[in-house]
Amino acid sequence: MSTQTYKGSCHCHAVAFTVDLDLDGALQCNCSICSRLGAVWAFAPKAKMTLASGADALGDYQFGKKHLHHRHCTKCGIETFAEGTMPDGTPTVGINLRCLEGVEVDKLTPKQHDGRSV
Numbered sequence: 001m002s003t004q005t006y007k008g009s010c011h012c013h014a015v016a017f018t019v020d021l022d023l024d025g026a027l028q029c030n031c032s033i034c035s036r037l038g039a040v041w042a043f044a045p046k047a048k049m050t051l052a053s054g055a056d057a058l059g060d061y062q063f064g065k066k067h068l069h070h071r072h073c074t075k076c077g078i079e080t081f082a083e084g085t086m087p088d089g090t091p092t093v094g095i096n097l098r099c100l101e102g103v104e105v106d107k108l109t110p111k112q113h114d115g116r117s118v
């Protein structure tokens with residue numbers, strides 16, 4: 001695969017966005033929040049994501065070392081993306097691939113990440 005532009009949203013569509021993303025970098029984490037969410041992630045520079053609507057509907061949740069801001073819709077509760085920084089300081093977003101239009105997550109082979117041990 002290569003980088004493509006995807007549209008995504010929460011369940012109620014209050015939060016909607018577009019993102020340029022390469023699904024070859026899909027990742028599945030076993031930390032406490034990711035395993036409960038059932039999320040599969042792919043990461044991109046924050047500059048590659050455009051929030052089309054819903055800035056006023058975004059909630060923020062942090063836990064553990066508080067490196068990531070888990071962004072969820074305050075209306076329907078769906079976590080569409082997370083924000084953080086790469087080790088080099090580049091702002092980044094982690095996109096919940098289950099929130100993207102036309103992406104069949106079950107056909108991907110995400111890399112397994114042991115977030116539970118971090």
